[in-house]
Amino acid sequence: AEVLAGLxxxxxxxxxx
Structure with a gap:
């Protein structure tokens, strides 16, 4: 879920x- 938060x-x- 790191990608989502970063995006x-x-x-x-x-x-x-």
Whole structure:
């Protein structure tokens, strides 16, 4: 489940604040 968490975190971080 590490990939899922990383993907979610990456997508969230990629989004503008």
């Amino acid at each position: 979610l975190y990456r997508i969230r971080n990629s989004a503008p604040n």
